[in-house]
Amino acid sequence: MRALADLHNHSCLSPCASLEESPSLIARLARERGLDLVALTDHNSALNCPAFAEACRREGIAPLFGIEASSIEEVHVVCLFGSVDEALDFGESLRGRLLDLPYDPEKLGDQVVVDADEGVLDLVGYYLGAALSIGFDELCAEAADRGAIVVPAHVDRPMFSVSSQLGFLPPGPYDAVEAMRPLPPELSRGFPVVSGSDSHYPEHVARRPFAVELPEGALDPSAAGSLLETLREALRSGRARPFWDSAARSGP
Template identity: 70%
Template sequence: MLVACDLHNHSCLSPCGSLEQSPAVLARLARERGLGLVALTDHNTALNAPAFAECARREGIVAMFGMEATSAEEVHVLCLFSALDVALDFGRFLAARLPRLPYDPAKLGDQVVVDADENVLDLPELYFGAALELGFDELCTAASGRGALVVPAHIDRPMFGAISQLGFLPEGPFAAVEAVRPVSPSASRGHTVITGSDAHYPEHVGRRPFGLELPEGWDAGGSVDLDALRDALEAGRVRPTFSP
């Protein structure tokens, strides 16, 4: 069956994300805009994932949990988990590798942890927008070793993509790569290319999903079968929505 997927979305916990973009708003708009599988990927943290899990359940969509991690070279990498607790654990691993920078919300943007009903739970003092003290290869290996689906983000963007930061896409344990516009097989190293909305604002939700042909039972028990997802991605059974 063809499932509309979007594996790159931010919430009000991302310093660059809109305060209106709560997990509840993301889940509601994702359902209204026809998405079936949606990941929350705030910068370097999964602390809004528990709220997103509850909101996705309420809306009847399948959630994935993870983060858009920033390597030391400032390459953005989507690290995606099916299980909430595993995502939270990887978030703690990353938090220990973030620099303790002075963080000024007035300049850098608010980071708000909320519950499923938009109550504020915490305003973390650690700045999640910073680069991790982990190189690209180390980051991808650590995520993959914990069972994440690893997807280098927007490899074709002029900033924060593998090609802009490293000059090329290195080899790595990638289930797919994300691009905004079509890229050549040499740029993607032959990996399947998916699209993602990279939604920071409600109006961005669902702007660049991809269709994925998944087997029946992919969402048994309300969570995604990671092996089925990986197989479908690696087999290239995708229909991306590139930007014009």
């Protein structure tokens, strides 16, 4: 089956995202806009993943649970897990390594932990938009060791990317790289290329999904085997097409 996937979305927990963008709104918009598989990837935290899991269950859409982590060089990397607990554990391990920058919610935005009914559970009082005290290579290796799908984010963007911060894509344990447009070979280095919406506002959800060929039934909640591993296999065997590839739009 051909699935439409969007693995890069920020909720109201990310200081730079709209307060409207609750995990439940992302799940609803993802379903309404035809996505089959969607991930939540807030900056340096997975605290809204429990609500996202419940919201996706209600909408009948397949979820993955992630974090967009920020290395000390300020390179963003999307790390995706198959379970809420793995994502929360990874987030917990990053907590103590987040650089302690002054955080003024008035200027930088609120960081709201919610439940699946948009009830406020907590306001995070330290700045999640800061970098971690951990280098890009080490960050990717650690996420991979924990079993994550590791995807350097928006590698061709002029901010917070391997190209802007490092000047190149170092070798690493990546399952894919995420891009905004067709990539020069030195930035893809043979890794599969996916697109992602990097949504911060409701209107962004599903703006840049990618298509991926998955085994029939892979997205069913009762499917045997792990959706994360099925997706990893599909990525690594070249079965993903970013949104600009006409093959991503054509029918089966």
